[in-house]
Amino acid sequence: MASQIKKPFISEPVLTVSTPPHWHCGRSVSGLMMETILALLPVALLAIMQFGIEAARVVALSCVVAVVTEAICLKITGRDVSIDDYSSLLTGLLFAFLLPASAPWWLVIVGSSLSIILGRILFGGPGASPLCAPLVAWAVCRISWKYLMDMDLSMLNTEFLYPLSQLKLYGPEAVSGFNYLDLFLGKQIGGLGAVQVSGVLLGGIYLIVRKHIRPHIPLAFLAGVFMTASIYFLIDDTRYANPFFHLLTGSVIFGAFFLATDSASSPVGHIPMILFGLIGGIFVIIIRVYSVYPDGVPFAILIANLLTPILDKIRPKPFKTK
Amino acid sequence: MNRMWKEFSKGLWLELPPFRLLLGLCPVLAVTKTAYNGFGMGCAVIFVLTLSNLIISLVRKIIPPKVRIVCFIVITASLVVTVELLMQAFTYPLYQELGIFVPLIVVNCLILGRAEAFASRNPVHLSVADALGMGFGFTLSLTFLGGIREIFGYGTFFGRPFMWAEFKPFTFMVEAPGAFICLAMCLAAMNFITTWQSKRF
Numbered sequence: 001m002a003s004q005i006k007k008p009f010i011s012e013p014v015l016t017v018s019t020p021p022h023w024h025c026g027r028s029v030s031g032l033m034m035e036t037i038l039a040l041l042p043v044a045l046l047a048i049m050q051f052g053i054e055a056a057r058v059v060a061l062s063c064v065v066a067v068v069t070e071a072i073c074l075k076i077t078g079r080d081v082s083i084d085d086y087s088s089l090l091t092g093l094l095f096a097f098l099l100p101a102s103a104p105w106w107l108v109i110v111g112s113s114l115s116i117i118l119g120r121i122l123f124g125g126p127g128a129s130p131l132c133a134p135l136v137a138w139a140v141c142r143i144s145w146k147y148l149m150d151m152d153l154s155m156l157n158t159e160f161l162y163p164l165s166q167l168k169l170y171g172p173e174a175v176s177g178f179n180y181l182d183l184f185l186g187k188q189i190g191g192l193g194a195v196q197v198s199g200v201l202l203g204g205i206y207l208i209v210r211k212h213i214r215p216h217i218p219l220a221f222l223a224g225v226f227m228t229a230s231i232y233f234l235i236d237d238t239r240y241a242n243p244f245f246h247l248l249t250g251s252v253i254f255g256a257f258f259l260a261t262d263s264a265s266s267p268v269g270h271i272p273m274i275l276f277g278l279i280g281g282i283f284v285i286i287i288r289v290y291s292v293y294p295d296g297v298p299f300a301i302l303i304a305n306l307l308t309p310i311l312d313k314i315r316p317k318p319f320k321t322k
Numbered sequence: 323m324n325r326m327w328k329e330f331s332k333g334l335w336l337e338l339p340p341f342r343l344l345l346g347l348c349p350v351l352a353v354t355k356t357a358y359n360g361f362g363m364g365c366a367v368i369f370v371l372t373l374s375n376l377i378i379s380l381v382r383k384i385i386p387p388k389v390r391i392v393c394f395i396v397i398t399a400s401l402v403v404t405v406e407l408l409m410q411a412f413t414y415p416l417y418q419e420l421g422i423f424v425p426l427i428v429v430n431c432l433i434l435g436r437a438e439a440f441a442s443r444n445p446v447h448l449s450v451a452d453a454l455g456m457g458f459g460f461t462l463s464l465t466f467l468g469g470i471r472e473i474f475g476y477g478t479f480f481g482r483p484f485m486w487a488e489f490k491p492f493t494f495m496v497e498a499p500g501a502f503i504c505l506a507m508c509l510a511a512m513n514f515i516t517t518w519q520s521k522r523f
Contacts, residue, residue, distance in 0.1 A: 110492075118503070144494040 029127075032212055033086035039203030040093055040258070046186055046196040051101035051158075055192045058103055059096040065112040066092025073121040087126050091115055094258060095134035097193025098251065098298065099141075102154040107145060111137045131305045132262040135298045142298075151294075155189045162189045163249045164294035172241045183248040190295065194251030204257030213261040216273035221256040222247065224281020232289060246285060250295035255280070259297075265305045272311035280304035326451040333455030339432050340463045340505075341512050346432035349423050350464060351501040357480050360468030362416040364461025366409065366424060368454070370401045371433050375441040375453035377401075382442045394437040399428045432460060463508075471495045471504055 047055040070088035074081045083089075095115045099108065118140065119133025120126060142149045151162040163183065166174045182188070186196040194200070207213045229243035246252065251259075260266060260280055267276050280300045287296025337343055340350045346367070354360040377397050378385075385393045406424050409417040417424065427433065436456055441449040472478055475496030477485040494500045 106490075140494045140499075143497055143499075144492050145490055146493075148490070 028085075029087065030085040033090050035210060035212055036207065036258070037086060037090055037093060039206045040090075040097070040193070042202055043097065043193045043196045043199035043254075044093075046199045047097070047101070047192045050186055050196070051192055054101045057105075058099055058101060058108055058192060059093065061105060061108045062096035062099070062112040063089055063092040065109050066095070066116050069113040069116040070120070070126075073117060074125065077121065077125075079125055082126060085126070088116060088120075091120065091133045095137050097254065098134060098138045098191040100149065100151050100154045100189070101192040103148065107141060107148055111141045114140055127264050129262075129264045130308070131302055132259050132265050135259060135302050135305075138298050139302060142293075151189050151191075158189055160187055160189045162294070163245070164190070164288065167241050167245075167249075167288075168294045172238065175241055175245060178245065180244060180248060183245075188249065190249070191251050191254070194254035194297075195249075197248055197253050200254045200257060204253070207257065207261075213257070214273060216270060217261050217266060217277040218256040220274045220277025221260050221281045222252070222277075224278040225252055225256075225284050226281075228282045228285035232285065240289065246288065250288075251297045252284060255284075255297040255301055260301050260304065262305075265308060267308045267311040269312070269314060269316065272308075272314050275314075276304050276308065276311055279307060326447060329448050330451040330455035333452065333457070333459040334462070335459075337456075337459075338463060338512075339456055339460045340467075341508055343432075343435075345435050346430045346460065347505070348426065349430065350467065351498070351505060353420055353423050354464055354468035354471055354501065355496045356472040356476070356478075357465050357469040359416070359419055360464030360466075361461060362413065363420055363423065364457070364464045366405050366420075367427060367430070367432070367460050368457030369405050370398065370427055371436060371457045371460075372450060372453040373401050374398045374433055375436055375449040376446060378437045378441040379444060379446045379449035385442070390442060391434070391438070394434055394442075395428065398433055398437070402427045432456065467504060467508060471500060475500065 044055075044059055047059070066088045067083050071081050071083045074083070092112050092115070095112055096108070099111070103111075115133045115137030119131060119136040120129050123129050147153050152165050155162070161178075163175055163178055178188075184197050186198065188195050204213075204218060208215050208218070225246055226243050229241070229246040232240035233243055256277070260277060267273055280303070283300035283303050284296045287293055287299055293299065333339065339345050340347060349363050349367075353363045374394070374397050378394060381393075402425060405427070406417070409420075409424060436453060440452050444452070469479060472480075473484050474492045475494070477483065477489045477491050495504065
């Protein structure tokens with residue numbers, strides 16, 4: 001907080017006293033968030049093209065509720081109302097992308113406000129969340145309203161199938177009919193933005209090229225998914241699905257590039273980031289194979305988030321020490 | 323009489339067991355799925371706590387200090403067995419609902435804590451007043467917490483429909499994480515009220 005020393009009777013500040021650093025490269029939180037939202041825009045467009053106006057309704061409602069909730073909570077707790085850094089908008093957008101397009105309005109409102117309250121405000125506001133905020137709200141909604149969050153039951157009127165529940169219920173032969181190119185182009189149901197694999201990949205690569213996220217976490221996450229799925233596939237290819245199928249379905253790509261890289265809840269440092277990604281990726285396949293949840297990505301990333309403080313203890317050696 | 327009222331009333335707000343002393347949190351988190359369960363658990367605790375405080379206070383001069391904890395546990399355990407048998411006989415559905423948490427009253431921190439901190443060094447009438455106050459405070463807290471969780475988690479209150487007809491139950495509240503979040507909210511509210519009061523006066 002820069003405090004200003006004023007001479008009496010002169011309105012302009014003479015000196016501005018603030019803590020270092022004083023030399024910035026021009027990068028700011030709002031710029032970072034804005035570019036992440038920009039990277040997600042093609043995903044939103046693809047989702048609206050595929051699911052129609054329903055997707056636009058969910059996305060818009062979630063974003064508005066997130067920003068309004070953040071403003072109200074910050075006002076109540078007496079902190080700076082810093083909603084103009086777009087971080088709450090991004091949280092709302094990411095949460096909307098995990099929902100089915102048919103989510104009722106009250107679920108979107110409750111979930112989006114919970115992602116702000118439980119995910120961010122209770123743990124100390126923006127930048128202090130120990131867990132990825134949209135995923136907290138997703139988990140609460142998934143536990144509370146199973147049938148409304150279930151992709152199969154809530155999206156009966158589309159021509160596409162939910163590949164992961166097909167795999168869970170009927171085994172890998174049932175999913176051998178899926179064309180990988182179709183899956184890549186988003187011809188599947190799931191979280192409304194998360195399944196637009198092509199758009200998500202494009203946005204993720206844009207963020208890596210612009211150096212807003214390090215490539216370590218996404219690549220390690222995808223490698224973890226791919227390796228674990230390959231191990232299962234090599235053990236018994238009649239019971240477990242192809243690793244490429246696992247990479248292209250559900251929210252694996254979305255989680256790898258946008259959820260696991262959430263800056264407050266992921267570790268810093270090269271080795272911790274790689275370990276973080278690998279743990280998340282391995283848990284995705286373990287949850288998909290053994291649990292009742294068809295898509296393991298949100299829970300896997302939450303588990304990895306819980307390990308972040310431990311992973312952060314792996315530090316680089318100080319210079320010139322043994 | 324004045325002293326007795328003071329010992330009784332402190333358990334109702336100033337030293338409210340789960341929300342101020344943070345004692346006996348295991349049943350607070352585990353059995354408050356419904357208001358009825360919380361109320362039943364609270365009644366069992368009132369029974370055990372009052373009688374154990376009474377007995378311990380009566381025999382406090384006889385118990386050798388070195389083995390006092392063991393003696394407290396023996397007294398509490400026999401009372402808990404009594405309450406368990408009584409619940410099996412008269413309120414069997416509630417007994418089934420509470421399950422393992424009835425026998426676990428033996429190691430409830432609240433009961434041992436009151437025995438150690440109060441009953442073993444105070445006369446009988448004060449100990450009973452203290453136990454009744456703590457017990458009522460515990461019961462009210464459990465019923466309150468159970469009521470909140472039941473209203474949101476099932477849409478009912480003491481088994482009767484409470485919310486509007488199209489209400490979709492917020493099942494998260496009756497799961498384990500909901501218990502923690504609910505308790506944390508209650509503690510935050512208590513802290514908020516305390517600071518607000520201290521500012522006002």
